[in-house]
Amino acid sequence: MSMTAHGQPRAAGAQPEPDAEPWRAAEPTRARSAAEGIDAVYREHATGLVRFALMLVGDKSTAEDVVQEAFLAVYRGWPRLREPGSVLGYLRTAVLNGCRSVQRSRGRARLRRFPHDPPVWSAEAAAMDGEDRRAMLAAVARLPRRQREVLALRYYLELSEHETAAILGVSRGTVSSTAARALSALARELREDAQ
Amino acid sequence: VNSLEDRLRDAYRAAAGTVSPDRLRMPPRWPDPGPRRLVTWGARLALGSWTLPAPLAPLAAAAAVVAVVIGSVVAVGAWPRILGPTTQTGQSPAPTPRFMLVVPGGRAADAGPLYPPAQIQVASTGHVTGTLSAPRAGTHWVAAAASADNRSFVLAAEPDSASEGDYTWLYRLTLTSGGQPASLMPLDVPRITATILPTGGLAESADGQRVAYLSVRIPLTAHPTATIGVIDTATGQVRKWTISQFARPWSVSLSADGSLLAVSVQAGRFQAGRFQAVWVVPTDAAPGPVEQRGRPAVRLSPPGESGKVLNSAVISADGATLFVLTFHTINFHVTTTLAAYSVANGRLLRTVGTLDAEDGSMSADPSVDRVVIWGSAPPVVIDLTTGTTQTLRVSLPAYVSTSAVAW
Secondary structure: OOEOOOOOEOOOOOOOOOOOOOHHHHHHHHHHHHHHHHHHHHHHHHHHHHHHHHHHHOOHHHHHHHHHHHHHHHHHOHHHOOOHHHHHHHHHHHHHHHHHHHHHHHHHHOHHHOOOOOOOOOOOOOOOOOHHHHHHHHHHHOOOHHHHHHHHHHHHOOOOHHHHHHHHOOOHHHHHHHHHHHHHHHHHHOOOOOO | OOHHHHHHHHHHHHHHOOOOHHHOOOOOOOOOOOOOOOOOOOOOEEEOOEEEOHHHHHHHHHHHHHHHHHHHHHOEOOEOOOOOOHHHOOOOOOOOOOEEEEEEEEEOOOOOOOOOOEEEEEOOOOOEEEEEOOOOOOEEEEEEEEOOOOOEEEEEEEEOOHHHOOOEEEEEEEEOOOOOEEEEEEOOOOOEOOEEOOOOOEEEOOOOOEEEEEEEEOOOOOOOEEEEEEEEOOOOOEEEEEEOOOOEEEEEEEOOOOOEEEEEEEOOOOOOOOOEEEEEEEOOOOOEEHHHHOEEEEEEOOHHHHOEEEEEEEEOOOOOEEEEEEEEEEOOEEEEEEEEEEOOOOOEEEEEEEEEOOOOEEEEOOOOOEEEEEOOOOOEEEEOOOOOEEEOOOOOOOOEEEEEEEO
């Protein structure tokens, strides 16, 4: 992928930006390039990120809200994005933060009583096959927030402990111990031995 | 092979399969980012994680010096006792403590009772002087507001289970001088057949003559319909206004004489053309939609365009100023900004300061000299004149969130 003078990925067909272009003249090009760049990232990763957010907030509508907010946040910071290759990491972090805000808002403001969709693992949603699967995700939803996040990052996104630690801003050991505690709690919850 | 891990992966895959790429929303219309600057206020004076705009820095520095001097005399540990009633500062040889009523949210983990009782604390120390359980079985406290004397509070209680319907009961709590509950009486008003929002859903005028509430009814298949009620506590009469069903109301506030009502209303996310606003409504206005009976004293662009999310707003005692709390996301970092606007023309008067926090709600003391912001972090008191801050201790169990703070 070719890069612009600002270190952005250059969209196909975009004209090269002169290095010393005046600010006002450069702005439309920069804005257009940012829009094209974020649009390409959106098309590539939006579905995966909505699915990731779904694991944490439960319903698709809220997950889409969170992901769009995350993309807008990344878009606003696009001109300062020094490592476009790490944009997915930024987005995952932004989605994670957005999901935390949703959970806090629901808990504090009873927003759960606003008519958002029921969790996909609920019988009411009738979105998933298999009682065992629904019971599993319902049990995950009852875990503390950090444990839910670690499980989603490790077992849905299949990230390594190192990658998970980087996104959560904790040590690798913390990820390991949190995952172990979460699995143990799940096993207890589901009345089976994790071994 | 760990069957539990495999089953977990299988469940995750099944859940992911419910999201079909061709049914996702279209990408948002990317707004022109424009030349943004993270820091626009020049030099700042840092007070903890709170920063002040430059014009206030010298004033805050002077206030800080005064606080240090006072603190060296009366401080207990790191807790300067600055929370006594404003009218008594420097006038009473033995200022009585200011009490804070903390309403817990539901438990966040499987520990302890579902809804612990509300706590009465000495605001400056966090010392718990009393607790208050909901008066009916199967109900819990959800919101609270304080009166001007700090010895009387209005509380709202609702059923624990939403399946029992949306009902709210209002009560008047009085405290002894030591901060213990002295009496708890139901307000003589009709039962509210809706849920009161804890994030600023109750307010009381400083003269105690009016109580405002923000309630939401939740039909199963439609957006909530919000109602604002203002109760005349002398007669029990209630005057009501409604809010557009697609808007999201967040807080209510009353001027000291109860003549003006301020309502902060978020627009739904990504609703094109809808703005966020703090509406000001005369409380003698005829019942009807807020959008028709009031005016948007402060208007903000939708969050999807500006990145700024309107939160709570409180109106000053004289009804001339609105203190508005907003969140702004920049580079994945959420900043809370508290700013003062003119009620007359909506003009930004000054920025009180910014706070590094991801979330929060706000309530003012009855004199509106100070506000308290609470949310994911411990509550922070902000002096609206000087911008100085003080972190409060909250003695709630660790497993519950803070639902509301009245003080």
